[in-house]
Amino acid sequence: VFLMKVEEKYKYVAFRKLVPEIPSTTHATFALYHYPAKFIPQVVAYALKNFTKPGDRVFDPFAGYGTTGVVARIYGCHYELWDLNPLLEVLHAVAIQTPKDLNVTSLLRQMEESGEVFVPRWRNLDYWYPEDFLPFLFKVWGFYHTLKNDYAKRLLVIPLLKVTRYFSYDDIQRQKLSKSPKSIQRIQALLKSDWKSKFFRMLREEVKEVLERMYEYQRYSPKDVKCTVKGGVDTLNEELEEEVDLLITSPPYLQSHEYIRQAKMDLFWLGFSEEEVKKLSELEIPYRDVPPQRVHSDTYRELRDQIEGPRLRRIFENYFWGVLGALNRLEAKVSSYMLLFVGRASMRGQSIPIDQIFAEHFSSLGWIWEATLVDRIVARRMFSYKVNPATGVVDSRTATENLVILRRGRR
């Protein structure tokens, strides 16, 4: 009987279909920058449409790109966003910016003619860029860093980051910062071409794209709500000042992307030092040791006992202790709903139902597990799962993304 009840909690959905007003995941400013494992906006929109009313406060403690905030404005909710990655503040400011007219041609001409210089505090620059490009990139970024017009800076920053990465040896197709034969070839071809003109052409195209997306976002009539956005903070130790109505988040993934490592090239160009970046990456979940937590879940205990080898067990524990350690402290300030969006990971072939462990844990802390919405389509887009080359089938153990819906029980 109990098993039947658990089964009934799982509902199969397609978030894209549930929110037809958002026609695609890259529409408007939902994806100006390729942030790894970003929410599809429809998930947040679905949550806000169904579990909030205008004027409510929503909170995302692992906000990444800041999708929760971009969507919250559409539904008139105030919001607070945190992330360890300082890019959150930079990207979010662009995503919610109201577009204005600006003479892009003249802005780019000023950039070309500027004599300012900015040199990132990064020892490995020579490894990641051919020496021909560096003095040029120093000047381009020198212009950016000394620009007084904040709006112009917002318009430029994502295009500059993208094109600067294209001009580096990083293999853009890969999740991790890495050099490859393909990326070396790309740079060799660039070096033989009129690369300065190409740089400005690409930049102009990207700026145009950002502007178009900003106008698209305006069509949703985003509201002028109160928001707090904190990049570079450790959710494990940060305090929430005010109560919130709803928490929605997609916590870091078990054995996931290393977000800071992936972002570091961008962070150096934005002015962060190696030491600052190193400190941030040492705080990343689950790659750090955190104090033990009680995890109120039989599934958790059974799986942990099956994991072989201390290294994997440590990642497993650090993951749950980290994410639940943060959420245990924060849930006290959430007054109505907590929505956790997670995939099903697998470790050495063993499927780890993260969503179920979260549901069991918070049920035992007095939250009511209303349902888990399971989306199969999202998964393939959000994470690069292993696909069986013979059948083209995505590993069925990991091919879903689940939204765990928890309602506050009586306090």
Ligand SMILES: C[S@@+](CC[C@H](N)C(=O)[O-])C[C@H]1O[C@@H](n2cnc3c(N)ncnc32)[C@H](O)[C@@H]1O
């Ligand atoms: C799955 S991503 C969230 C993506 C987000 N939902 C979006 O729409 O872009 C998980 C995030 O957790 C962040 N993170 C990892 N460890 C953290 C920590 N100790 N404190 C705060 N954020 C952390 C990562 O930087 C990453 O952005």
